[in-house]
Amino acid sequence: METTLKDGGVAIMSRGVGAGKDRVNEAIENAIKSPLLNNNDVFNAKKILINLSFDEENPLMMEEMNALHNFMAKFSHEIEVIWGAAVERGLGEDVKVTLLATGFSIKDVPGIEEQIIIQSQAEEQERRYKEEQRRKEEEEAQRLIDKYYGALGLEILSNTNYKYEPFILTMDELDDDKVLEALEKTPVFKRDRDFNPRAFKVEARISDSLFD
Numbered sequence: 001m002e003t004t005l006k007d008g009g010v011a012i013m014s015r016g017v018g019a020g021k022d023r024v025n026e027a028i029e030n031a032i033k034s035p036l037l038n039n040n041d042v043f044n045a046k047k048i049l050i051n052l053s054f055d056e057e058n059p060l061m062m063e064e065m066n067a068l069h070n071f072m073a074k075f076s077h078e079i080e081v082i083w084g085a086a087v088e089r090g091l092g093e094d095v096k097v098t099l100l101a102t103g104f105s106i107k108d109v110p111g112i113e114e115q116i117i118i119q120s121q122a123e124e125q126e127r128r129y130k131e132e133q134r135r136k137e138e139e140e141a142q143r144l145i146d147k148y149y150g151a152l153g154l155e156i157l158s159n160t161n162y163k164y165e166p167f168i169l170t171m172d173e174l175d176d177d178k179v180l181e182a183l184e185k186t187p188v189f190k191r192d193r194d195f196n197p198r199a200f201k202v203e204a205r206i207s208d209s210l211f212d
Contacts (some may be wrong), residue, residue: 011102012045019094024052024060024067027097046103047080053088053096060085060095173198 016030032042042048052068054060072081088096173179182197 011100014099014101016097016099017094018097022067023093023095024064024097025071027052027095028067028071031097031099042099042101043075043079044103045079045101047101048075048082049098049100050081050083051098051100052083052085053091053098054085055089055091055093056087058091058093064095 012034014031014034016027016032016034018024018026018028018030020026050068050072052060068083072083075081169179179197182199186195186197
């Protein structure tokens with residue numbers, strides 16, 4: 001099978017079952033009448049693998065092998081034909097022919113061009129959907145930037161030489177509304193080394209002391 005498939009292009013597999021005195025010919029005919037394999041297409045293949053299966057209690061007769069040889073003789077000498085036989089329990093008096101043909105072009109396979117078009121359309125729809133989702137995510141990100149940093153936030157951020165300093169709050173400062181308010185009202189990109197939310201806390205204490 002590997003020899004048949006290697007560099008073989010489009011591959012098609014078909015099976016046919018035959019019964020009675022002419023069971024091999026019937027199995028071959030049923031195999032080549034597949035929607036994908038027909039009398040014209042199978043002979044356009046570059047490589048073909050033929051396997052004939054039978055039940056061990058009903059072995060092949062010599063005249064039945066002649067039917068298989070006559071079928072293979074119809075192929076051009078340029079076509080690589082490999083055949084084999086195998087025992088398959090459960091077939092009873094029937095035989096089964098399996099064809100694996102390779103080397104077809106797309107135009108030789110009925111319906112495959114339509115399937116490629118359908119698949120391409122589906123892939124294009126998926127691409128457009130992902131692009132639309134990406135656009136929406138970017139718009140939402142920009143909306144949040146404008147909301148929390150202002151419309152000029154990014155421009156200021158990219159054109160300034162601010163060196164951002166980490167600010168670590170104590171447990172008491174985490175409960176101080178003035179300190180938290182100062183942090184909320186000051187965008188991150190404006191929190192340089194001169195920014196000190198503790199100043200608001202000190203001012204609040206001084207203001208409160210006036211009423212003591």
